[in-house]
Amino acid sequence: MSTKAPNTAIPGAAIARQFGQAECCRVAGNPPFSRAHECRSVARRPTGAGSPLDGNLARRTSLADGIIWDDELTGFGLRVRASGYRSWIIKYRERRQQRFVTLGSAAKLDAATARSRARALLERAALDGLPTRPKIKAAPLLRDYVAEFWRDYAPHWKPSTQKSNLAYIRRELDPTFGDLALDTIVRADVLRWRDDMAERGGAFNRALPVLAVMLGYAEQLGYRRKGSNPCKGMPRHKRTLPERYLSAVEYRRLARAMDEAEFGNPLALPAIKLLMFTGARSNEIATLRWENVQPPRLMLPDSKTGAKIIWLNEPAQAVLDGLPVRRATGLIFTARDGETPIRLGQHWDYLRRRAALPDVRLHDLRHSFASIAIADGMSLTMIGKLLGHALPETTARYAHLADTVIADAAERVSSGLAAALGFDR
Numbered sequence: 001m002s003t004k005a006p007n008t009a010i011p012g013a014a015i016a017r018q019f020g021q022a023e024c025c026r027v028a029g030n031p032p033f034s035r036a037h038e039c040r041s042v043a044r045r046p047t048g049a050g051s052p053l054d055g056n057l058a059r060r061t062s063l064a065d066g067i068i069w070d071d072e073l074t075g076f077g078l079r080v081r082a083s084g085y086r087s088w089i090i091k092y093r094e095r096r097q098q099r100f101v102t103l104g105s106a107a108k109l110d111a112a113t114a115r116s117r118a119r120a121l122l123e124r125a126a127l128d129g130l131p132t133r134p135k136i137k138a139a140p141l142l143r144d145y146v147a148e149f150w151r152d153y154a155p156h157w158k159p160s161t162q163k164s165n166l167a168y169i170r171r172e173l174d175p176t177f178g179d180l181a182l183d184t185i186v187r188a189d190v191l192r193w194r195d196d197m198a199e200r201g202g203a204f205n206r207a208l209p210v211l212a213v214m215l216g217y218a219e220q221l222g223y224r225r226k227g228s229n230p231c232k233g234m235p236r237h238k239r240t241l242p243e244r245y246l247s248a249v250e251y252r253r254l255a256r257a258m259d260e261a262e263f264g265n266p267l268a269l270p271a272i273k274l275l276m277f278t279g280a281r282s283n284e285i286a287t288l289r290w291e292n293v294q295p296p297r298l299m300l301p302d303s304k305t306g307a308k309i310i311w312l313n314e315p316a317q318a319v320l321d322g323l324p325v326r327r328a329t330g331l332i333f334t335a336r337d338g339e340t341p342i343r344l345g346q347h348w349d350y351l352r353r354r355a356a357l358p359d360v361r362l363h364d365l366r367h368s369f370a371s372i373a374i375a376d377g378m379s380l381t382m383i384g385k386l387l388g389h390a391l392p393e394t395t396a397r398y399a400h401l402a403d404t405v406i407a408d409a410a411e412r413v414s415s416g417l418a419a420a421l422g423f424d425r
Contacts, residue, residue, distance in 0.1 A: 052115075053078050058086055058106040076118045078106060088114035094125040139223040142185070142214070143178035148221075149214050158302075160283075168207040169214075172197075177211070182223045185215065187230035194234065201237025208234060244360055246368040257355035264336065268347035270319050271333040275344075275362070277316040279369030279387050282362050284310070286341045288332045293320060311386070 052072035057063075063080045067089070070076040075091045079102075086106040092099055101121060103114045140148075146169060154162050176193050177185055190211070197204035212231035218224045246254065263269055274285050284303055292298050295317060298310040312320070323332070333342040348362045366387065373383050 053111055055106075055111045058111060070115075073115060073118060073122075075122065076115060088118070090118040090121050092122055092125050094128055099125070139181045139183035139218070141179060141181055143174055145182055145214070145218065145223070146174070149217055153213065153217055164206075165210050168203075168210050172203060172207040173211055173214070182215065182218045183225075185230060187234075190230045190234055194237070198237065201239050205236045205239070208236065244364040244367065245371040246357075246360065246364070250355075250357060250360075251368075254351075254355045254357065257351055261351055261354055263347055263350070265342060265347065266324070267333045267342055268344065270323060271342055271344055272348060272351065272365075274316055274319045275365050276369070277313060277319065278310050279366050279373075280310050281366065282344050284308075286333060286344055289330060290327050290332055291329050293332075 053068065053070040053076065057068070058078055063086075065080050065082040068078045068080070070078075077089050077091065079087050079089050088103040088106055088109060088111070090099075090101050090103060092101075103109065103117050106114075139145075150166070154165075157165065176196075177189065180189070190208075194204055194208075208231060212229060212234075215224060215229045215231060219226050219228065258269060258273070261269070271285050274280070274288075275282060278285075278298075280298075281303070284300060288298065288300075292300055296312045298312065300308040300310065320332075331339075331341060334340065335342050344362060352358060352360050370383050370387060373386065378386075
């Protein structure tokens, strides 16, 4: 019948009998169990024991100073110092160099946590030098992300753009994607939304860039993988844009209505005339300031496409010269309160009805300006510069008008040739 060993430090030979063959002080290179040196580093448990290091072993008081290696996780061990301090350690090789890392005190760190940290270090060392996928932060729902996105990104938009984009987020994006986490929105979701918006193609075309910007910024914040934006290359709905051009007869009818109309704001008629003579956008004229007038041009510091020059022809300059009041600074066309920009829409609605042109929009004056320029033989490139188009594709919508002018010219040339040659037509 065996007697229990006293609760004292066990010499090297006794440790060898308890745990099996030991490895003594690998760093010092001493032979195991030499008479001159007692074992200070226990390499592994006896064969057949098969039990991993745990908290019970770490709490035993009968352990000599040295290292007890785990049977389950290679390189994981418990170091016992002569002072009694015990710590979890991990030994591994990384880039051909041996690493020896202390994971923490055995008194404060339980065995399971220490083992988990050891595994993480071993995995990181094994993958060192290999490409790894970047870590993705926990992605919020799109509905919860809106506030963060708006705080960071919206200040870089113009006030008018902020207003319209916020409306698209509330009316289109939040109801469709609000309950989805940012990193779960995929191309199939966007395609499904596109199909659902078939009857409202214009709204989809304008809301899609907003969603693209939101998901692109989410990639920068780490909520989505880089290059995972499902809006990239998404086809938009093809739309037939309204085309309405005033004919010469309609221009004369509009001129008579201008002569007979009585506006509550005396600045309304000059503003509409300036729109007609320059082809400018209505908002560019409504917000025009005296400091922008630098004859023979209007120097706009900002517009839909950025800084812009509007050239003043004689009729346009005459409109500005005929204004009753001229100042050095301030708005030119104000509402009746004298402080805010004029609202041309309501005045145009009144005028177009007097001219019996109820289907002509205020923006159609800009289209008509382009059609007259094409009829006068100007190139699309020149017209794009006159209208301030940022992209040639925008001016290309007038290409069919240019084709008509060219066809008419060809007809006149062929008629002249036929007459000169005596051919009957």
